[in-house]
Amino acid sequence: MDCVGINGVRRVHDMGGLDAGPIDREEPEHARWEKRIDAIRALCSKRKLMRTDELRRTTEDLGPGLYDALSYHERRCAAITNMLLQKSLFTVDELGRKMAEVERRWAKAGKP
Amino acid sequence: MTARFRIGDVVRIRRAFPPGHVRTPYFTRGMSGVVDSVVGSFHNPEDLAYGRYNDATLPLYRVRFKQADLWPDYDGPARDTTIVDIYENWLEPAEGEQQ
Numbered sequence: 001m002d003c004v005g006i007n008g009v010r011r012v013h014d015m016g017g018l019d020a021g022p023i024d025r026e027e028p029e030h031a032r033w034e035k036r037i038d039a040i041r042a043l044c045s046k047r048k049l050m051r052t053d054e055l056r057r058t059t060e061d062l063g064p065g066l067y068d069a070l071s072y073h074e075r076r077c078a079a080i081t082n083m084l085l086q087k088s089l090f091t092v093d094e095l096g097r098k099m100a101e102v103e104r105r106w107a108k109a110g111k112p
Numbered sequence: 113m114t115a116r117f118r119i120g121d122v123v124r125i126r127r128a129f130p131p132g133h134v135r136t137p138y139f140t141r142g143m144s145g146v147v148d149s150v151v152g153s154f155h156n157p158e159d160l161a162y163g164r165y166n167d168a169t170l171p172l173y174r175v176r177f178k179q180a181d182l183w184p185d186y187d188g189p190a191r192d193t194t195i196v197d198i199y200e201n202w203l204e205p206a207e208g209e210q211q
Contacts, residue, residue: 003139004184009129010138017139017183057133057161087163 012064034073040080050083058083115171116200121147122208123175125198133161136202144206145177148195156199171200 003017044050058079062070070078084090090098117123127142135157153169179192186192 003182004143011134014138016137051160051163051165053133053157053160054163056157060133 011060012067013060030073037073037077037080041076044080044084049087049089050080054083055079058086115150115153115173117147117150117171117173117203117205119147119149122206123147123173123203124206125175126202126204133158136198137196139182140175140177140196140198143177143182144208145175145181145196146208148174148176151197154199156201158199173198173200173203175203 041055045052055076059067059075061082062075062078066078067075081095085092085095122144123146124144125136125140125142129138129141151172151174153171155165156168156170159166159168174195175198176193176195178190179188179194180186180190182194
């Protein structure tokens with residue numbers, strides 16, 4: 001919906017007043033990896049590695065396209081990853097090697 | 113920090129829209145509303161969002177807008193309002209009838 005204010009310029013996450021369609025009231029089934037993302041988020045908060053506002057900021061910074069294409073937990077995963085990279089908790093190279101290691105482990109265990 | 117505005121004051125949301133984590137919804141920028149309540153003082157989320165942690169706090173207000181003021185094609189009752197949480201750094205005093 002158009003608004004009266006300034007010129008309606010908004011960032012992708014700023015959705016108040018937009019048409020959203022019907023609300024899906026089904027209780028979602030959460031996959032194991034989604035629960036893990038939430039556990040990592042909770043751990044990062046507990047260890048004071050990030051505040052809620054930082055998670056919001058890095059989620060918004062995914063930008064149009066990625067923000068719309070990813071699911072809720074995929075957005076969180078991407079945002080937390082970017083934030084921890086920015087905070088030098090690990091390097092891109094370390095992340096890449098770890099991802100390859102996990103992939104090999106899962107392939108060996110016959111997981112998809 | 114002492115709150116600059118009181119309940120009933122008419123305020124305008126600054127139009128500024130800098131890049132980054134901005135906590136004013138797009139449909140409020142440049143718009144006038146009325147202070148509905150003073151919530152308290154909190155750390156500025158626009159600082160926290162970039163890891164700027166300090167002891168400074170900022171008053172937070174609930175600002176009430178008339179829906180018909182915000183949306184040109186609003187077809188609900190004229191008395192309909194929407195209330196938005198806005199930090200003090202985004203508010204300017206505005207002309208208008210106190211409510």
